[in-house]
Amino acid sequence: MQFERGHMMSERKMICAFSSDSRELYKADVFRSINLPKGHVVHFRYKGKYVEDELLRKDVKWWEGKEAVIFFTKGNSLEKSDSKPENIAIRKATIVSFSYDLEKTDVCHLYMKLSDFCRASIPSSTQHTNQPNSKFLSELPLEKFDVVTWKDCIESVSDSFQGKVFTHIVGLKTHKAEDVSLKYDKGTKTSYYELVQGERYTMEMATGNPDVNSCKTELSRSSDEVNFHCITPIETTVQYDLKQIPLSVKKLDSRKAYSTINLCPVTTSIQYRKEETKEYREFSTQIEIRSRQSRTASVMFGFASALLVAGLGLGRVAVKDPISWLLGLVALGLVIVSASLLHHFFNKK
Incomplete structure (x- = not known):
């Protein structure tokens, strides 16, 4: 079902995938879900006890193609079981696959293809036994569903990510200004861009820095086959901006090659008259690049x-x-x- 911005959806049940602020690792899942491009597949993990009992009894095929909403659970406490967290809708998604490793790890693996940024709320009449802090993956009724902008999404959660810059990868374009589509590898369960060796591209990147902090974005890559033609780290001195990052792919002797683009928030400070850089690696956003020779x-x-x-x-x-x-x-x-x-x-x- 498709939704347009400004169009409210009547109440209906959807899979709700919650990630909270109780740990930095969980916050990083939300941070990446905001930054990654539309169509990218994200991977969420849940212990079996945090998944709604009824959902655990579903066949894995039942999950495929189901609509979901990613929520950020703000104010969740591991020490206080009676805490009342706030659930903020982040982004709509479509479930690609679900698996439950009961015997070895007791961990559920949920893969979702990201879609529009959204706003939604859980009716107050909904029982709390299937919501945080009890359950973090449930099928719940949602109301007041609306598609919003990336800027709206950031402003709803920015106070929980103070001191960091949001860096949203809008997409990649060829030197002819044609969009490069994201692809998905079912075997490795990863999303990737397929680029042609010897060609030039442009990465369109939106930056969000609501409190105009000193955080920067460090661009790096796992191999020399992909080159950025910009100064890094990228500094953001305004609240919101759209940047064009030129990049090129080297010609190689091999038919195919693999690389990863990494965007990491960094801050610099002066300690004992020496500049020190702190990298927030757990909040890094990664995009896989697979290059091939030109046909x-x-x-x-x-x-x-x-x-x-x-x-x-x-x-x-x-x-x-x-x-x-x-x-x-x-x-x-x-x-x-x-x-x-x-x-x-x-x-x-």
């Missing part, structure tokens, strides 16, 4: 190689007695064209 380049290489073979073959025929100067010129032309193509497209000498 057009492969065809061009084959064509140039065929021209070379044809030119050499004609050359051998041309030098036989009697010598054919016409065939010799044709052979020379084929070799020259082949060498030019190989040098221009593949730097072969």
Whole structure:
């Protein structure tokens, strides 16, 4: 079911995936859910005791395609079981898969494809036994559902993430300004962008810094095949901004290669007259990049190689007695064209 911004949805039941502020690890799950692009798959983990009993009895196939809403549970306390936390809707999602490892770890694994940012509330009449602090993965009725902007979402939770900059990856574009679509690997259960080696791209990135703090965003990558053409760390001196980050992918000898782009919040301070940088690694946002050789380049290489073979073959025929100067010129032309193509497209000498 699709929803447009400003369109309220009547009450209906949806899967509610809660992540609280009781631990930094749980807060980081919410932080990444806000930062990652639409269509990216996120992975939430829950102990069996925190999942609604009725849901645990469902077959794993039942979960696939179910609509869900990610909630941030604010004010959740591990010490006080009677605390009354506030549940803030963050983002709508579609469940990709669910599994429950009862025997080994007693942990449920929930994979969700991110969709629109949203606002929703749980009716006050809903029983609390299936809500935090008792349960953190439940099927609950929701009311006042509305699609909102990324800025609206940040402002609803920013006081719980003070001192950090939100960095939302809007998407990637080719040098022709065409959108690069996200792909999903069912085997590894990861989302990734497939890029072509030797091509240039632009990463569109929105930054949110409501309290205009000194936090910056450090861009890094796991291998040298992906290069950023910007100054890092990226400083944000306004509350909200949209940045274009140029990046390129190197040509490699291998047909496929894998890399990871990492966006990490960092702060700098002066300690004993020396500048120190603190990285909030648990709040890092990662995007996988899989690069491949250009199919057009492969065809061009084959064509140039065929021209070379044809030119050499004609050359051998041309030098036989009697010598054919016409065939010799044709052979020379084929070799020259082949060498030019190989040098221009593949730097072969």
